[in-house]
Structure formats: structure tokens, C-alpha cells
Amino acid sequence: MSNNTLEILYNPETITKIYSQILDNTNNRWDFYADINSLAVPFAIEQVNRAILNAKNRGVRFRFVIEITKANLTFCKNSVMKVAEIRHLEGIKGNFGVSDTEYISTSSTDSTSDIEQKTETTKAETTLQHAVYSNVKEDIQQQQYLFEILWNNAIPAEKRVREIEEGIQPVETIALEDSTEIAERIKKNIESSNEIKICFQAGGLQLIYNNFLEPYKKVLDSSKKGQHKGIRCITTINKDNEELAKLFLNAGTHIRHTKNLTPLNFSISDKEFQATAEKMEGGRMLRSLLVSTEPIYMDHYNSIFEQLWDNSIDAKDRINDIKEGVDLTDIEVIPRSARARLLYLELVKNAKEEILFIFPTSSAFIRQDKMGAIPLAIEAAAKKEHTVRVRILVPYSESIEQRIKLLELKREEEDITSHDPNITVRYTEQSSHAKTTILVVDRKTSLMMELRDDSKTTFDEAIGLSTYSNSKAGVLSYVAMFEKLWNQTILVEQLTVLNKQLETSNEHIKIANAQLASANERLQLHDKMQQEFINVAAHELRTPIQPILSTVGLLSSANQAMITREELNESISMITRNATRLKQLSEDILDVTKIESQSLNLRKEVCDLNDMVRNSIEEYKRNQVMRSNKDIQIKYTSYDDTLFVEVDRSRIAQVISNLLSNAFKFTKEGRIVVNIGRDQNNNKEVIVSVKDSGRGIDPEVVPRLFEKFASKSFQGTGLGLFISRSIVEAHGGRIWAVNNNKVVDGQGGATFYFTLPISRRVQTNRN
């Protein structure tokens, strides 16, 4: 051929001849691009085949870009690879060959699409019908350039061969934009799959039903036979696709329902990943599909699928819910507290069986009560058509307790007490960790409201994020949590009761201990007093003996004749005085013993108190005044009428004598005034008073003046007033003493009073 020839050839022989010549002419290269049908042609024509072998022997480099498939794999390995370097390219159409200087593209008459047949048929049958030939330099350069591009985009044959032999899918990621092609790809994927996971929006089921029902049926059939792992499908089931979902379910598809699927629909088989962002509406075929065999994509979407699968609910449950008209979202996060509030109130209002509340703080209760949640719950509990049981767990506070009591009262007023008390409140421990209000209604829905700021007064301000759920597992776990806390409060209450009982017992023990201690103290005090008594008694008993003993000693040792009458009298007087004192003391001690053993017997007789007091004073004067050199007068003003009393004469005389003796002891000079009279107030008693002008009663002594040894006196037994009180009280009277008011009385000192009841018998007799 001459230079710069571009020719279309029609004669098969010419074509064969020129083809062979091209191969003979080239010294460096023969680049060949061929589809499945064209690949075998040069090898099938004997003349051309020989030319190929010759060129190869001359050292010409053969490069082929072809499509290697399962069908032509053996042919490629046995024939083609022996002469040429091969690269694989998917989806090749047509053929051309280009050498250093020439180009040819052929077409054969053989229209058989059967690859097997083509490669295995006799070579003679293959003829070339027409061809395009060129040796135009620009054409050649263009074709060579084109081939380089194809060569660079193709993959090494070895890799492709291994993929086919080992069944490995080629790793590729492509975007399909032709509906037919997309349909083919999806169908092919379904048919070649071993497992299908698919996740799509509500319209996806219709799309499959319209376009891929047959391949689906096939797969589901082989799944039933255990030859396929089956189809798992995640979608959103609503009233529109509910029937289709049932159909697919019945056919053996595993379907789960979830809401809020992303707009990306995808499927993963064991071979490839397919995805589209197209809206699936009206079952229309897709216009774009992303296909990838990239393991990273597949792994990624596999894990997404599994997660979604775990978080979705069984389609059967969902279909049931739709049938029952329960149309709810599963889990919804509500960032706006105002919306949570509306939902909260709605849920409480529509409760049919049960409302459970857990409040984290008492403030939360107060806020939500104000907001209307508690009143609504009360209303629900009071409904007659279906009783809603309301249980509330809230940290204790006084204001809440008051509020609850108020509610109970209100209930009584409204006369709805005929129902069981359907609202029960239990108090929990306030915990700093508790940060959520939990509402569970009918064990079907829960609303968890996170506390953002407990110091706020309104719900909207206090609440942060809320989470609504009707997920069975989620709601039931809240219920379980509630029950646990509820039972805990019972335990706590029981513990509290026990603790209180313990505290009470402790209190009792403490009181008993204190009583014991005080009794012990009293005993000790008593002991001490008893000891004191013995000491005082000893002192008092010994003291008068000294003068007696010494006087007797003096008398006996002295020269008897020398003793004057006067001295003798003085001695006798001293002995008498001290012996009398000893006698008095021994009698006092005996009296105390009687009083303390409660065996003080009174021999009562009716007598005139006037006479008795007068006699006592006379008696006292005789005994006392004569042995003292004090200048003290005793003045007695008698009552101008008889005052009959029923008393033990000697005992009352003893009292008067004691009081006089007392007054006398503390008065250095001046006078003692004795007075008697009726009590002005009740006229049932007489009052006897003994007023002295001595130094008065030491304020420290006043509280225990009438007790034993209260006296600070260094004379006497300290028993006189004690005995006097005992005697007066035994007669039904009282005894007391006051210090005189110097301004009113014009003198100091003290006045002792005692009362005695006036004898009624005598009064009656007189009248």
C-alpha cells in the first residue's frame, strides 16, 4: 500500500492479506484492542495467525486490551497470553489494531453471540467481511494515543484471571445513570447473591415489587431450601406500604421497621454495595445507582445495617400497632422543653391504666404540679370509666407533704373517695445524682426529662433535653427501675419505723438510766445526809456531855468542904441543863426515826388553840429563858374567840416550842411576837405565826429550810423544823417562813407560819 492511504476493504481475502502484511511490516509493536467477539478472529485466520507468530519471533511487542470473562478465560490463557501482554477492561465494544505505521479495524460476518462457540469453532469458518485500513500518519498517531489511554486504564490480566479463578469480584466503584443498566445491575446482584441486606425508605417495597419480584422470589425460594441466607430488610412501615410489607413478610422476607431513615437507600449483598439517594416514590425505577465492590464501603454499610437492624422493631409488631391505631414514633429526642411540656401533659391526660412519676427533686414536683401535670394525673385517677393508678416517687419535703394532704382533702370534698385511693406517693431520699424526671404511662410510653437548672421556677426553664420513647424494652426498663425504687422506699419506711422504735427504746433506756442515775444520786445524797446526820448527831450528843463530865470531875476532885452553896447550885444547874439538852436531842432523833419510818402516831383531841399556844409559851419561857441571859421578850396576842382544833396536843406544843426556840436562837435582842388567827380567805384554817427580830433566814437555806440539817445554826440538831413540818403536815396543815420586810415591819428577822384545820365537829357542836 502506498503512503497516506485510508481505505475501506470489503474483500475477505484482501483483508486477510493486508492484516498479515501489517503484522509482517511491523518491527516494534502490535497493539490490539478487541471485544469478546473480535478477540479470537486474528487467531482463527491461519494466515494472520502465522504472521502473528512470525512477528513475535522477530521480537515485536504485542499488547492486547481485551475483556477477560469466565467464558474466554481458557482461550486467553492457552492462546493469547503466549504471544501478547494482556490487560483487562470491562465492557469493551468493537476492535482495532495498530502497529508502528498501520491501523486496521475489522468486522466479521459471524454474529453468534455464543462465546464458547466462537472460540471453539473451526478456524476456517471465520471470515472477515470488511475492514478499515489506514497508514495515514495522523490516524496512526491518534490510534496509538487512544490505545495508550485504554492500556493505562485496563488492569493486568493476571489479576483479572485470579479474580475469576478465585471467584473474587473485581473491586470497583462506579456510578450508573442508565435506568436499564441499573435494573440489570440490581437484578444481577440479587441473583448472584448469597445474602441480601437492604435498607430503604417507605417507597422501596413498591419499587422492588414492581421491578424485582421474580428474582426476589427465586432468592427466597432458595433461602427456604437453605441455599441462601435470606433477605433482611429495614424500612419504614406506614399505612401505605403496610399491605406490601405483609406480602413480603409472608414470602419469607425478614422486615424490621424504623422511623427517621436517612435519605440514602442501600443494599449490601455478599458481592457488592448499592446505594442511591433518590426518593423512592411510586415504584419508579432509579435513575442513578452507586455500585461498589470496595470492601471498605461494604464493611462500613454492613455495620450500619446491623446497628439499624438491632434498633428497629419487628415489622409484625409495627403492623399490629398500625392495626390498633397506635401510631407513635419509637424514640424521639426533644430539645425544646416547651414541646416536651405539651407532650408530657398530653401523655398524662390520655393515660388509660397507669401513670408513674419519678421526680428528681422536690422543686421538680412543685414546678410540674404548677404546670398542671399532677392535677391531670389526679383527674385521670378519678375517672370512673377506667381507673388510672397513679404512683409518685418524690424526695420528701414539707411543702410536698402539705400539698399531698391538700389533694387528699380536696378529693374528700369532691366525694370521689368511693374509689380506692388511686394516687400513692412515696418519699425517696434526695440524691444529688438524680437529674431526670421520668414519666411512664401505661407501661407503653416514657418521657424522660433532663433537669438543667433546678433553681428555675418554670418547667420550660428548668428542663433541658427530653427523650420520648415507646420502645418496649426502654419503657419496661423504666418501669423496672420505678418498681425497684418504689420497693426501696417501703424498705426505707420500714427501716425508719424500726429506727424510730429503736430511738424510742433508746430514749426509754436513757430515761430509765437517768432515773437510775438520779435515784442513785438520791441514794448517795441520802447516804451522805445519813452520814451527815450521824456526824451532826454525834457532835450534838457529845457536846453536852463535856460540861457534865467536867463539872462532875471538878466536884469530885475538889475539896468537898470548900464548895460553896452557890457553886454547887451552878454545877447542878449546868448538869441539869446539859442533861435536858441530851434528852431533847435523843427525843428529836427518835422522832426523825419515826417520821422516816412513817410511824409517827398522833393522838388527836379537840382543844382550844388559844390555850395551847399560851401554855406552850409559858412552858418554853420556863425552860429556855432562865438558862439564857439574852434580853428577849416573847409577846403573845391571843385570839378573842376560842379556836377549836383537833390535834395531838403534845406534838403541836412541840412545833410551837421548836419555832420559839428557833426564833430565840437567832435573835440576840428584841422580841418575839406570836399571833394566831383564822385564815381570811377560806375560814377553814387557823394560822399561827412566830415573828422574830433576828438576822433572818439565809437565802441559800430557804429552799431546804424544812429539811433535815438545813440549818446553818451551830446550836441545835438541825432537826427541829423538819420535825415541825412533819407534824404540821400530819395534821393536814402547812408550814412556811418568810423574811420580814424591814420597811413594813420596821425590823429584820423572819416570820414562821403554820396552819391547822379548824375542827368541824366542834363548830357543828357549837352551832
Place this chain on the structure above:
Amino acid sequence: MTTENETTKDNDKKKKILIVDDEPDVSTVLKKVFKQSGFIADSYDDPISALENFKAGSYDLILLDIKMPEMDGFHLYREIKKIDNKVKVCFLTASEMYYERFRKEEGFYALDKDLFVRKPIGNEDLIKKINTIISQAK
């Protein structure tokens, strides 16, 4: 109150004793007892008067009751010691309790137990005891 100052030369050799006891009968009779035994004796039944009239060197010994109103025997002794450091003392009491209580609680624990005599005591024993104390070296 009874005081007697005898000024004869014989009296200079006699031991001089002061008796203070709030029981007049006791102080009176004891004065007689000492006098009969050759002592020069003064007696008071009021400790305050006894202290007011006390002069250094007047007595060889003071015989004091312990339990007395206004001023007990120990405190009286302490006051007298301020005036006369040399005078000897003997305490006379009817109760061990007062004796013990005063020794322990009132800070007179250093006082020798031998300086105490318990009432009632016979005349001879008392004189013997007093002579013993007076003859003791300081």
C-alpha cells in the same frame, strides 16, 4: 466573855491558857478545870471577841473548839498565829468529821494529829494532854 488577869509573882510561873468554845457551858467549865489545875485561864464563847482581844505573848497555849459560828477554830488559829507566832495550840472537837474535813478541805493538813482532842474528855486526861503539848519543843 470572862477574862482575869492575876498579877502575883507566882502567877508568872503558871501556864497561861486561852479557851474558845461557842458553847458557854463548855468554855466556862473548862476554865474552872484549868484553874483548879493551876493554870491561868481565860475563856470566850465567841471567836471574834477572842481574836479582837488577843495580844502576842499573853498565852502559852490556845484551846480551840473547831465548829463555831462566824469563824471556825482553824481560821481563828491562823489569825492568832499572825499575831503570835510562838503560841501553841490544841483543838477540841466533838466530831471527827469536822476535824477531818477541816484538815483536808481547809488546808490545815500539816497540823499534827496529836494536836487534836476529842470531846468529851475527862479533866485529868485533858490536863495531861495540854501539859504534853506545852512542854514539847517547837
